[in-house]
Amino acid sequence: MDKKRLGELFRPYLMIAPAMAGICLFVLYPIIFLGYLSLYDYNLMNKAKSKFIGFENFAEIFSRGDFYKSLSNTVIYTAGVVVLTLLLSLVIAVWLSKKSKFNVFVQAGIFTPHVVSIVSIALVWLWMMEPNLGFLNYVLKALGLPPSQWLQSSESALMSVILVSVWQGIGYYVLIIVAALQSISPSIYEAAALDNASKLKVFWKITLPMISPQLFFILVIMTIGSFKVFDTVKVMTGGGPNNATNTLVYYIFENRTTNIGYASATGVVLMMIIALLTFVYFRLLSRRVHYQ
Amino acid sequence: MASIEFVRVTKSFDKQEVIKDLDLKIEDGKFTVLVGPSGCGKTTLLRMIAGLDPQTSGSVLINGKDVSRIAPGQRGVAMVFQNYAIYPTMSVRENIEFGLKNNKVGKAERTELVESISRAVGLYDYLDRKPSTLSGGQRQRVALARAMVKKPSVFLMDEPLSNLDAKLRVQMRIELIELHKKLGTTFVYVTHDQVEAMSMADTIVLMNKGVIQQEAPPDRMYRQPSNCFTAQFIGVPPMNIAELGANGVKYGFRPESANLSAEPGDELFSLRGRIATREMLGSETIYQVRSGSGAFMIKCREDLFAVDQEAYVGVPADKLNFFGPDERRIEARDSSYRDYLEALRGQRHG
Structure with missing residues (x-):
C-alpha cells in the first residue's frame, strides 16, 4: 500500500525528468556558468591561473567608454529597427490585408528575404552600399540626390545596418499582422460603419486594439x-568604422579570447538589460493590450 | 420612424443574380419579418437597407428618400447582428456609447442616454465590464442597447436570437415584441425560423430563391397560403399536399384540420389509411397516416390511436386548399374550385 502511494508521489516527477534534465543541461547550467565566469579573471590556457575577483569585471564594464559606446549603439539600433519595422509592417499589412491574388504575390515577395540567410543578405547589401560602384549610390545619383558613404562613414554606418535588418525582418512581421487583421470579424467593421465611425476612428478604436x-x-x-544583434554587424562592418556599429553582442565577441571573464560579465549585463526592458514593457503596456 | 421601399432592386454577387427586379414596401412602424430558407436573399435585403451591400441596380427608399448614395452610418438605421458584432476591446459602456460619440453627442447627454438604456435592458450593473465576461443573453442585450441608444428610425435585426438557447429565445421573443410596442419604430427582422416569424410579425414577407412568395399578416399567411411553398414552409408539421390527379392540380390541408376516427366520417374528404408513426407531444399527438395516395401528417388533441392501427382521415370542405399546376392557390371564388371539390369527393376512402 505504502509502496503504491510512494510510486504515485514520484511518478509525475519521473515523467518530467527527461525534459527537466534537458532544461538543466542546456538552459540553467550555461546561465549559471556564465555567472560563474563573470566573477573570475579566467585564464583559458591554464585554468589553475584563474582568479576569483568578485564584481571587479562589472566595475570595469561600467567604467569603460567602449562599453557605453556599444550600449548606446545597441539602444539606437534597437529603437530604429523596432520602430521602423513595426510602423512599416503595420502600414504594409493594412494595405495587404484584403485577400487578392496581387496581394498574395506581394506578400510572398516581401517575405522572401526572411527565407534567405542573413549572411547572404548582408553580403549583397554590402556590395550595393559600396560608395563608388554600389547600386544605391547609382540610384541616388540618377535621382539627383547626394550619394551617401553608407557603411564607410561613422555617421551613416549604423543607419545602414538598421536599414538591412528592417528590410530582412519586415516580411515576417507583415505576415503576422496580416493574419491578425484577417481574423477580425467583418461584421465588427459593419457595426462600426452603422455607428457612423470615420476610417481613422475605426483604425484607432477597433483595428489597433x-x-x-x-x-x-x-x-x-x-x-x-x-x-542581441550580431550577424549583420559581423559580416557588414565588424563593429567599425571607429566603433560606430559596435553592439553589445559583438563587443562580447571581441573580448571572448582576451578576457572571457569580462565578456561573460558583459553577457550577464546584457541579460539583465533585456529582462528589465521586457518587464517594463509588460508593466507599461499590459493595460493597452486586449487579449480576448 | 420610417417606411422602406424597394423599387426594382437587383443584386448580384460575382455576376450571379441573387435578387432580380424586386419590389417591396415595408410599412412605417410595423414589425416586418423577412423569412425563408437559407440562401433565399432575406439577409441580402436587410443589408441593402443598411447600406452594407448596396444593390446592383434599382433603388432603396427610406421614408420616400433614395438612400442609395448615403453611407450606412447616416441612414438612421441600427442593426443587431447574428453574432452581435460587439466591439470586444471596449467595455459595455464604450460599446453603447460608440455611435453617440461618432455622432458628436455631448458628454452629459451621452452618459444619461447610456445609463437609461442600460437600465432598460438590465445591463446597468455591467457597464464597465468587458463583453468577454458576459453571457450570451447579456451580449445580445448589449447589441440591442447599442442599437436602441441611437434612436434609429429603422431597426434591422439579422437572426438575433439564433445564438441563444431555446428557453432564452422564447423570452427574448416576448421582450422584442414589447420593445417594438414601446418604441413604435419600424422593425425589420430576418429569420429562417417560421415560428419566430409567426409569433412576432405584423407582416411576414416569405421569400424563396430571391423571389417574394407571399407578403401577409401571420394569420392570413397560415390560413390562405398563396402557393405550395408558403403552405409547406409555414406551420409545424407543414400542410399536407397531394396530387388530385386532374389537370396537375394539388389539394392540401393543415395537419390539425383533419379528424382522425376509427369509422368513416361524413366529411367531404375522407381517406382510409394506416398509422405509420405516432409522436406524443403532451398537449397533442402527431400521427403519420399512410394510404394509397401518400402519407399525411395529422395533429390530434387526443391520443386515441396506436401504430399500425387502421383509421379514417376526414377533412371538411372549408378546410381544403387547392393549388393549380403553377403551384398557385386556387381561390374559392374561382369557377374551377367547385369541380375540384367534387373530384375530391369522388375519391372517398381512396
Whole structure:
C-alpha cells in the first residue's frame, strides 16, 4: 500500500525528468556558468591561473567608454529597427490585408528575404552600399540626390545596418499582422460603419486594439532580438568604422579570447538589460493590450 | 420612424443574380419579418437597407428618400447582428456609447442616454465590464442597447436570437415584441425560423430563391397560403399536399384540420389509411397516416390511436386548399374550385 502511494508521489516527477534534465543541461547550467565566469579573471590556457575577483569585471564594464559606446549603439539600433519595422509592417499589412491574388504575390515577395540567410543578405547589401560602384549610390545619383558613404562613414554606418535588418525582418512581421487583421470579424467593421465611425476612428478604436496582442508580441520579440544583434554587424562592418556599429553582442565577441571573464560579465549585463526592458514593457503596456 | 421601399432592386454577387427586379414596401412602424430558407436573399435585403451591400441596380427608399448614395452610418438605421458584432476591446459602456460619440453627442447627454438604456435592458450593473465576461443573453442585450441608444428610425435585426438557447429565445421573443410596442419604430427582422416569424410579425414577407412568395399578416399567411411553398414552409408539421390527379392540380390541408376516427366520417374528404408513426407531444399527438395516395401528417388533441392501427382521415370542405399546376392557390371564388371539390369527393376512402 505504502509502496503504491510512494510510486504515485514520484511518478509525475519521473515523467518530467527527461525534459527537466534537458532544461538543466542546456538552459540553467550555461546561465549559471556564465555567472560563474563573470566573477573570475579566467585564464583559458591554464585554468589553475584563474582568479576569483568578485564584481571587479562589472566595475570595469561600467567604467569603460567602449562599453557605453556599444550600449548606446545597441539602444539606437534597437529603437530604429523596432520602430521602423513595426510602423512599416503595420502600414504594409493594412494595405495587404484584403485577400487578392496581387496581394498574395506581394506578400510572398516581401517575405522572401526572411527565407534567405542573413549572411547572404548582408553580403549583397554590402556590395550595393559600396560608395563608388554600389547600386544605391547609382540610384541616388540618377535621382539627383547626394550619394551617401553608407557603411564607410561613422555617421551613416549604423543607419545602414538598421536599414538591412528592417528590410530582412519586415516580411515576417507583415505576415503576422496580416493574419491578425484577417481574423477580425467583418461584421465588427459593419457595426462600426452603422455607428457612423470615420476610417481613422475605426483604425484607432477597433483595428489597433484588436491586433494589440500581436503588436505587443512583435515589440517584445523584436526588442530582445535586436538587443542581441550580431550577424549583420559581423559580416557588414565588424563593429567599425571607429566603433560606430559596435553592439553589445559583438563587443562580447571581441573580448571572448582576451578576457572571457569580462565578456561573460558583459553577457550577464546584457541579460539583465533585456529582462528589465521586457518587464517594463509588460508593466507599461499590459493595460493597452486586449487579449480576448 | 420610417417606411422602406424597394423599387426594382437587383443584386448580384460575382455576376450571379441573387435578387432580380424586386419590389417591396415595408410599412412605417410595423414589425416586418423577412423569412425563408437559407440562401433565399432575406439577409441580402436587410443589408441593402443598411447600406452594407448596396444593390446592383434599382433603388432603396427610406421614408420616400433614395438612400442609395448615403453611407450606412447616416441612414438612421441600427442593426443587431447574428453574432452581435460587439466591439470586444471596449467595455459595455464604450460599446453603447460608440455611435453617440461618432455622432458628436455631448458628454452629459451621452452618459444619461447610456445609463437609461442600460437600465432598460438590465445591463446597468455591467457597464464597465468587458463583453468577454458576459453571457450570451447579456451580449445580445448589449447589441440591442447599442442599437436602441441611437434612436434609429429603422431597426434591422439579422437572426438575433439564433445564438441563444431555446428557453432564452422564447423570452427574448416576448421582450422584442414589447420593445417594438414601446418604441413604435419600424422593425425589420430576418429569420429562417417560421415560428419566430409567426409569433412576432405584423407582416411576414416569405421569400424563396430571391423571389417574394407571399407578403401577409401571420394569420392570413397560415390560413390562405398563396402557393405550395408558403403552405409547406409555414406551420409545424407543414400542410399536407397531394396530387388530385386532374389537370396537375394539388389539394392540401393543415395537419390539425383533419379528424382522425376509427369509422368513416361524413366529411367531404375522407381517406382510409394506416398509422405509420405516432409522436406524443403532451398537449397533442402527431400521427403519420399512410394510404394509397401518400402519407399525411395529422395533429390530434387526443391520443386515441396506436401504430399500425387502421383509421379514417376526414377533412371538411372549408378546410381544403387547392393549388393549380403553377403551384398557385386556387381561390374559392374561382369557377374551377367547385369541380375540384367534387373530384375530391369522388375519391372517398381512396
